[in-house]
Amino acid sequence: MSISDRVRVRDSTDAPGRPGDGVKLLALAVGFVMATLDATVVTVAAVDIADDMGLGAAALTWLMDGYILSFASLLLLSGSLADRFGARRTYLAGLTLFVIASTMCGLADSGGLLIASRIVQGAAAALFMPSSLSLLVGAFGEPRRRASILGYWTAIVSTASGLGPVVGGVLVDTLGWRSIFLVNIPFGILGAILTLRRIDSSPRRPRALSLASNAAGAGLLAALSIALIQGPHLGWSSPQVIALATTGVLAAGVLVLSERSVASPLIPRSLLANPTFVATTIIGLLLNFGLFGLIFMLGVVLQRAWGLTPMMAGMWLLPMMAVFVLGNLTFARLARRVGSRRPVLVALPLAAVGLATMVTVSASTPYAVLAVVVGVANFCVGVTVPALTAALMAAASGHANTAAALLNANRQVGALLGVAVAGTVLADTADWYHAASVAFTVAALAYGAAACLAWRIPRST
Structure with a gap:
């Protein structure tokens, strides 16, 4: 390679971006941001919605969990569907x-009607979130x-996730709870217009839709999600949770049998045979x-053991959460140089x-000490998430839509x-610090296992 060729390669690698990159990124981030915000803003509007609609605790649970379930x-x-229709x-x-x-x-x-509409929102988010990731991969072909x-894209999503409760609180206090939903309208329209103008049509990969595999996959994820949501409240040995677990096992069995017998499985066999894809998926x-268990534990312990109000607990958690974005942006700068x-x-x-x-x-x-240690760990996770996404999507090759769906599902x-x-x-202890210790141990083990699997990522990535 000549000196001039090396200079051109270095310049293209270190360049901050190309004309139109920002617009493409915005077009494909809009949907993800809306879905992320809607998963969190409802928590701060729940009281106002309950008072206005006369909803009880069970209805409020479905208002929030119905979205996650669908x-x-x-x-x-x-x-x-993305493979079949583009x-x-x-x-x-x-959108x-x-x-x-x-x-x-x-x-x-x-x-x-509100709960039903929330369930439809979740179904819509399931449609566009994997597709947005596969379109992003297609729009930016050079791996680094x-x-x-992906680092910048993840930073946008992380910011939206962190600001969700804040944005929701401002909207509810100034415009009422209905505004947290209506604000999606202009942003959704903007995202659709930008996508039509700046994102090229993606090639279709027509394949038969196995009704048995898709139904079993949906049933497995639905049963597992409800069981995990309700288990801590109803008790893991309750009849409802046992029935959900049984349903999940049966659905998993049907899924395995169906996938073995069909010519076009829901999860392509080449993906399951790819060690990089399997490793990054498990990571x-x-x-x-580890992350969400730790965040949930800290929110409870700061209030129960340290006696903080919900607002103060949120303020104390904020520095530990803000570093996710810094980690994402750090990776975005590193990726062009070190992969x-x-x-x-x-x-x-x-x-x-x-x-x-x-x-x-x-x-x-x-x-x-708590803030620094957890902050450093979260910063490292912020670096890792876009890196793993890039490695997984590179390993997926021609199955970007399925890979993106599996990534979001797992x-x-x-x-x-x-x-x-x-x-x-x-729930099983009255010693909050013991609970915190167990949570830190579990999260450390999870991250340690992930670190071991990370060695399966190819050197060229």
């Missing part, structure tokens, strides 16, 4: 349905440039398992070791599983 259960189907068409269909469902939520005159863009589940593998190999062990030092947490542990399951385990630990 979203999680339809993710695998959405990957198949990712851009599926993304636009999801359109999400805007319609948001309008229905904002205009709902009964609790039943794509990895860098994604482990990260969300995806090396940041993960450094970040995951550091996060695991950091959390392991907190297993001795007690009443004498200063807040500053992260959703990991988050629900982490919260369920943390909730069970908290």
Whole structure:
């Protein structure tokens, strides 16, 4: 390679971006941001909605969990639809349905209609979230440039997730609870217009839709999600949870039998045979398992053991959460130079070791120590998430839609599983610091296992 060729390669790798990159990124981030915000803003509006609609505790639970349920259960189907009809068409269909469902939520005159509209919102999010990721991969072809863009994209989503309760609180206080849904309308329309103008149509990969596999996959995710949501409240040995677990096992059995017998399985066999794809998929589940369980535990312990109000607990958690965005942006800068593998190999062990030092947490542990250790661990997770996404999508090759759907599904399951385990630990002890110690131990082990699997990522990534 000549000196001039090396200069051109270096310049293209280090360049901050190309004309139009920002618009493409915005077009594909809009849907993800709306879905992320809608998963969190309802928590701060729940009291106002309950008072206005006369909803009880059970109805409020369905208002929040119905969205998660329909979203999680339809993710695998959405990957198949994106293959069959094209990712851009599926993304636009999801955005359109999400805007319609948001309008229905904002205009709902009964609790039943509001809950039904929330379920439709979740289904719409399941359509466009995997498609947005596969379109992003297609729009940015060069691997390291794509990895860098994924860092910025993840930073946008992380910011939206962190600001969700804040944005919801401002909207509810100033414009009323209906505004948290109606605000989606202009953003959804903007995302659709930008997508039509700036995102190229994606190639279709027509394949037969196995009704048995899709139904079994949806049933498995639905049963698992409900069981993990309700388990800590109803008790893991309750008849309802046992019935859900049985349903999940039966659905899993049907899924396995169907996948073995059909010519076009829901999850392509080449993906399951790819060690990089399998490893990064498991790492994604482990990260969300440890992260969300830890966040849930900290929110409870700061209030129960340290006597903080909900607002103060949120303020104390804010510095630990804000570093996610810094981690995402750090990776976006590193990716063009060092790729995806090396940041993960450094970040995951550091996060695991950091959390392991907190297993001795007690009443004498200063807040500053807690904030620094958890903050460093979360920063490392912020570096790792876009790196893993880039590695997984690179390994998926021609199956980007299915890979994106699986990525979102397993992260959703990991988050629900982490919260369920943390909730069970908290419910079974009166010693809040012991519960915190167990949660730190579990999260450290999860991150440690993820760090070991990260060595399966190819050196070229």
